[in-house]
Amino acid sequence: MNTRLDEFEAYRLRMNDRVMEANHLGIKRFFNLDSKAYEDGALPASTKELLGLAASAVLRCNDCIDYHLIQCTKAGFTDEELYEALNVALIVGGSIVIPHLRHAFETIDLLRDRESG
Amino acid sequence: MNTRLDEFEAYRLRMNDRVMEANHLGIKRFFNLDSKAYEDGALPASTKELLGLAASAVLRCNDCIDYHLIQCTKAGFTDEELYEALNVALIVGGSIVIPHLRHAFETIDLLRDRESG
Amino acid sequence: MNTRLDEFEAYRLRMNDRVMEANHLGIKRFFNLDSKAYEDGALPASTKELLGLAASAVLRCNDCIDYHLIQCTKAGFTDEELYEALNVALIVGGSIVIPHLRHAFETIDLLRDRESG
Amino acid sequence: MNTRLDEFEAYRLRMNDRVMEANHLGIKRFFNLDSKAYEDGALPASTKELLGLAASAVLRCNDCIDYHLIQCTKAGFTDEELYEALNVALIVGGSIVIPHLRHAFETIDLLRDRESG
Amino acid sequence: MNTRLDEFEAYRLRMNDRVMEANHLGIKRFFNLDSKAYEDGALPASTKELLGLAASAVLRCNDCIDYHLIQCTKAGFTDEELYEALNVALIVGGSIVIPHLRHAFETIDLLRDRESG
Amino acid sequence: MNTRLDEFEAYRLRMNDRVMEANHLGIKRFFNLDSKAYEDGALPASTKELLGLAASAVLRCNDCIDYHLIQCTKAGFTDEELYEALNVALIVGGSIVIPHLRHAFETIDLLRDRESG
Numbered sequence: 080m081n082t083r084l085d086e087f088e089a090y091r092l093r094m095n096d097r098v099m100e101a102n103h104l105g106i107k108r109f110f111n112l113d114s115k116a117y118e119d120g121a122l123p124a125s126t127k128e129l130l131g132l133a134a135s136a137v138l139r140c141n142d143c144i145d146y147h148l149i150q151c152t153k154a155g156f157t158d159e160e161l162y163e164a165l166n167v168a169l170i171v172g173g174s175i176v177i178p179h180l181r182h183a184f185e186t187i188d189l190l191r192d193r194e195s196g
Numbered sequence: 197m198n199t200r201l202d203e204f205e206a207y208r209l210r211m212n213d214r215v216m217e218a219n220h221l222g223i224k225r226f227f228n229l230d231s232k233a234y235e236d237g238a239l240p241a242s243t244k245e246l247l248g249l250a251a252s253a254v255l256r257c258n259d260c261i262d263y264h265l266i267q268c269t270k271a272g273f274t275d276e277e278l279y280e281a282l283n284v285a286l287i288v289g290g291s292i293v294i295p296h297l298r299h300a301f302e303t304i305d306l307l308r309d310r311e312s313g
Numbered sequence: 314m315n316t317r318l319d320e321f322e323a324y325r326l327r328m329n330d331r332v333m334e335a336n337h338l339g340i341k342r343f344f345n346l347d348s349k350a351y352e353d354g355a356l357p358a359s360t361k362e363l364l365g366l367a368a369s370a371v372l373r374c375n376d377c378i379d380y381h382l383i384q385c386t387k388a389g390f391t392d393e394e395l396y397e398a399l400n401v402a403l404i405v406g407g408s409i410v411i412p413h414l415r416h417a418f419e420t421i422d423l424l425r426d427r428e429s430g
Numbered sequence: 431m432n433t434r435l436d437e438f439e440a441y442r443l444r445m446n447d448r449v450m451e452a453n454h455l456g457i458k459r460f461f462n463l464d465s466k467a468y469e470d471g472a473l474p475a476s477t478k479e480l481l482g483l484a485a486s487a488v489l490r491c492n493d494c495i496d497y498h499l500i501q502c503t504k505a506g507f508t509d510e511e512l513y514e515a516l517n518v519a520l521i522v523g524g525s526i527v528i529p530h531l532r533h534a535f536e537t538i539d540l541l542r543d544r545e546s547g
Numbered sequence: 548m549n550t551r552l553d554e555f556e557a558y559r560l561r562m563n564d565r566v567m568e569a570n571h572l573g574i575k576r577f578f579n580l581d582s583k584a585y586e587d588g589a590l591p592a593s594t595k596e597l598l599g600l601a602a603s604a605v606l607r608c609n610d611c612i613d614y615h616l617i618q619c620t621k622a623g624f625t626d627e628e629l630y631e632a633l634n635v636a637l638i639v640g641g642s643i644v645i646p647h648l649r650h651a652f653e654t655i656d657l658l659r660d661r662e663s664g
Numbered sequence: 665m666n667t668r669l670d671e672f673e674a675y676r677l678r679m680n681d682r683v684m685e686a687n688h689l690g691i692k693r694f695f696n697l698d699s700k701a702y703e704d705g706a707l708p709a710s711t712k713e714l715l716g717l718a719a720s721a722v723l724r725c726n727d728c729i730d731y732h733l734i735q736c737t738k739a740g741f742t743d744e745e746l747y748e749a750l751n752v753a754l755i756v757g758g759s760i761v762i763p764h765l766r767h768a769f770e771t772i773d774l775l776r777d778r779e780s781g
Contacts, residue, residue: 094415101392101418105400105467112463113408116287116456121276126243127284133247134254134288135409137760139608140373142412143288158569159238166573167244170233171251171260173758174581175603175722178610181562184569211766218743218769222584222751229580230759233573252760254409256491257724259763275452283456290407291464292371292486295493298445301452328649335626335652339634342697347642350521350690355510360477361518364484368522369643371485374607376646377522393472401478404467405485405494488643490725509686517690524641525698526605526720529727532679535686584755589744594711595752598718602756605719611756627706635712638701639719639728 084189087145117150125154129164136168139175141182148183152190161187201306204262234267242271246281253285256292258299265300269307278304318423321379351384359388363398370402373409375416382417386424395421435540438496468501476505480515487519490526492533499534503541512538552657555613585618593622597632604636607643609650616651620658629655669774672730702735710739714749721753724760726767733768737775746772 098106117127128150135143151161165183169176215223234244245267252260268278282300286293332340351361362384369377385395399417403410449457468478479501486494502512516534520527566574585595596618603611619629633651637644683691702712713735720728736746750768754761 091415094419097422098414098418101396103393103396103400105463106396106403106414108459108463109400109403109408110411112456112459113287113411116284120280121274122246122280126246127280129239129243130247130250130281130284131288134250134285137251137758138254138288138409140409140412143409157238159571162569162571162574163237163239163244164247166571166577167233167247168251169574169577169758170230171248171255171759173722173754173761174577174756175606175608175611176758177578177581178608180566180574181559184566185562188565208766211770214773215765215769218747220744220747220751222580223747223754223765225576225580226751226754226759227762229573229576230762254407255760257760257763260760276454279452279454279457283454283460286407286457286460288407288409290371290403290410291405291460292489292491292494293407294461294464295491297449297457298442301449302445305448325649328653331656332648332652335630337627337630337634339697339701340630340637340648342693343634343637343642344645346690346693346697347521347645350518354514355508356480356514360480361514363473363477364481364515364518365522367481368484368488368519372488372522372643374643374646377643391472397471397473397478398481401467401481402485404464405482405489488641510688513686513688513691517688517694520641520691520694522641522643524605524637524644525639525694526723526725526728527641528695528698529725531683531691532676535683536679539682581755584752588748589742590714590748594714595748597707597711598715598749598752599756601715602718602722602753606722606756625706631705631707631712632715635701635715636719638698639716639723 084145084149084186084193087142088149091142091146125151125156128154129156129160132161133164133168133171136165136176136179136183137172139172139179141179144179144183145186148186148190152187152194158187158191201262201266201303201310204259205266208259208263242268242273245271246273246277249278250281250285250288253282253293253296253300254289256289256296258296261296261300262303265303265307269304269311275304275308318379318383318420318427321376322383325376325380359385359390362388363390363394366395367398367402367405370399370410370413370417371406373406373413375413378413378417379420382420382424386421386428392421392425435496435500435537435544438493439500442493442497476502476507479505480507480511483512484515484519484522487516487527487530487534488523490523490530492530495530495534496537499537499541503538503545509538509542552613552617552654552661555610556617559610559614593619593624596622597624597628600629601632601636601639604633604644604647604651605640607640607647609647612647612651613654616654616658620655620662626655626659669730669734669771669778672727673734676727676731710736710741713739714741714745717746718749718753718756721750721761721764721768722757724757724764726764729764729768730771733771733775737772737779743772743776 128147132147132151135147245264249264249268252264362381366381366385369381469475479498483498483502486498596615600615600619603615713732717732717736720732
C-alpha cells in the first residue's frame with residue numbers, strides 16, 4: 080500500500096488547485112514557468128527531471144524529492160541510475176542530506192511497489 | 197584573456213595540494229570520494245557533471261559552478277544545454293540564483309574563448 | 314475546526330515555556346530580542362511582521378511561516394496582500410518554496426475560518 | 431566616490447544583457463516575472479522592495495542586498511527604516527548575517543553619498 | 548514513554564539498512580567516512596559530537612539534531628552544556644533555529660526520561 | 665605578509681564601528697549577545713569558538729570562518745585539532761564546503777605566519 084505517496088499526491092493536487100484559485104497572476108505564471116522548465120528542449124525532459132531531483136536533494140526538500148522521483152520513474156530511470164544521482168547529491172550536500180536519502184530510498188521502493196501493484 | 201579562470205584554477209590547485217599535504221585521513225578520503233562520484237557508472241560521467249552544476253547553482257557556490265562548467269564543457273555540452281541546466285537551477289532556486297547565473301554565463305564565455313584561443 | 318493550528322500553538326507555547334524554564338541567560342535574551350524586533354519603531358509592527366513572513370518563506374520554515382501569518386492576519390493584512398508577500402518570497406526563493414506556499418495558503422484559510430468562527 | 435556600486439551596476443547591466451542575448455525563453459520569462467513581482471499591486475512597490483531586501487539579507491546575497499537597497503533608497507526609505515528591516519533579517523538569520531549587515535551599511539552610506547553627490 | 552525517539556531510531560536503523568542493501572559503493576563509503584569523522588582523534592569524540600550537534604542545529608535538521616543529542620548524552624554532556632551548544636547555534640543561525648531549539652529541548656527531556664527510565 | 669587577514673580585520677573593525685554608530689538598539693543588543701555566547705560558561709570559551717567555526721563552515725561564510733579561526737588559534741588549538749573540526753564540517757556540509765575548506769587552510773597558514781612573525 081502506498082499511503083504516504085497517495086496522501087502527498089492528494090494534498091499536493093488539492094493545495095495547488097487552492098493556490099491557482101487565488102488567481103494571483105505572478106504565482107500562476109511562476110507555476111507555469113516551473114512546468115515548462117522540465118519539458119524537452121536542448122536537454123531531454125528526463126535529464127531535467129534528474130537535475131530537479133539532485134537540486135531538491137541538496138536543498139533538502141522531501142516533497143520536491145518525491146515529486147521528481149515520481150517524474151524520474153515515469154521517465155524510465157532504473158534504481159541504479161537514481162541511486163547515482165542521489166549519491167552526487169550526498170557528496171555535494173553532505174551528511175545533512177542523509178535523512179532525505181533515507182526518505183528518497185523509501186519513496187523509490189513505494190513507487191516500484193505501485194508499478195508492480 | 198582568461199585571467200579570472202586561470203587564477204581560480206591556480207588557486208584551487210595550490211590549495212588542494214596544501215589541504216592534501218596536511219594529510220588528514222578523513223579529508224583525503226572525502227576528496228577521493230568526491231572525484232569518484234563523477235566517474236562513469238549507471239549514469240554517464242557527463243550527466244553527473246550536469247547534476248553537479250545544477251546542485252552547485254542552487255547552493256549558490258561560484259567556485260563549484262566554475263569547476264563543473266569546466267568539466268561540462270570538456271564533456272562536450274553545448275551552450276544551449278548548459279543554459280537549460282542553469283534554467284532548471286534558476287527555477288528551483290529562484291532569483292537569489294541570478295548573481296550566480298550572471299557569473300556562470302561569464303564563465304561559459306571565458307571557456308569558449310579559451311577553446312577557440 | 315483548526316486542529317493543525319491549535320496543535321502548533323499549544324506545542325509552541327508549551328515548549329517555549331520549557332525553554333524559558335531552563336533559564337539559560339543567552340537564550341532568554343535572544344527570545345526577548347526576537348520579540349522586540351517586531352515592535353513599532355521606524356517601521357510599523359505590521360510591516361515588520363510581513364518582513365518576518367517573507368524571510369521565513371525563503372528560509373522554508375513552516376512553523377515560522379505559521380507564526381508570522383498569525384501575526385499578519387492580526388495586523389489586518391488582507392489575503393491579497395499576503396499572497397503578494399508570498400509571491401515575492403516565491404520569486405526570490407524559487408520552486409523549492411512551493412511546498413511552503415501550499416502550507417501557507419492552507420494556514421491562511423485556517424486562520425480565516427477561525428476568524429469567522 | 432562610488433567605485434564599488436558603480437562597478438556592481440555596470441557588471442550587473444552588462445551580464446544581464448548577455449543573459450538576455452542568449453535568448454533562452456525560460457530564463458527571459460523568469461527575469462520578466464522577477465521585475466513584475468516588485469510592481470505596485472495589493473502591496474505598494476516600496477513594501478515589496480523592503481521584502482526583497484529582508485529576503486536577500488537572510489539568504490546572504492550581497493549583490494541582491496545592494497540591488498534592493500538601491501531600489502529602497504529610490505523608494506524613499508530613511509536610514510532608520512532600512513536599519514529596522516536589516517535588524518529583522520539579523521534576528522531571523524543570526525550572526526551569520528553580520529558580514530552582510532556590514533556590507534549593507536556600507537552600501538547605504540555609498541548610496542547617500544551618491545544622492546548628496 | 549519515548550515513542551517519538553523510538554520511532555526515529557527504528558526508522559533510521561531500518562532505512563540505513565535499506566540504503567546499505569542497495570550496495571552503492573559511493574554511498575556506502577560516505578556512510579563509513581561519516582562514522583569515522585566522529586571517532587577520537589586530535590579532538591575527542593565527545594567534542595566532535597558537540598560540533599555535529601551545532602552544525603545540525605544551524606542547518607536546521609531535526610533528525611540530525613536528535614542523532615547527535617543521543618550521542619552527546621551518551622558522551623556524558625550535562626543539560627547545561629547542551630544548552631550552551633544550542634545557544635551558540637541559536638546566535639549563529641538566528642530565530643529560524645527556534646523551532647529546532649524547541650525540538651532539541653524536547654529530545655533532551657525524552658533522553659533524560661529514558662536514562663532514568 | 666598577512667594582507668588578506670589584515671584587510672579583513674581592518675574592514676570588520678571599521679564597519680562594526682559604523683554599525684554601532686547607527687545606534688539601533690536591537691542591532692547593538694544582538695552584537696552584545698553574540699559576544700557573550702562565546703564566553704566561558706558551562707562549556708569553556710575555547711569549545712564554543714570551535715562550535716562557532718564548525719557552524720560557520722557548514723553555513724559557508726568565509727568572514728565568519730576567519731573570525732573564529734583567529735579566536736581558535738588564540739585559544740591554543742593546534743592545526744590538527746582545527747583540521748578535525750573542519751573535517752566534521754566537511755562531512756556534515758559536503759563538497760560545497762570545499763572552497764571554504766581551502767580558504768580556512770590558507771587562513772590557518774596566515775595565522776601561523778603571523779604568530780611566528
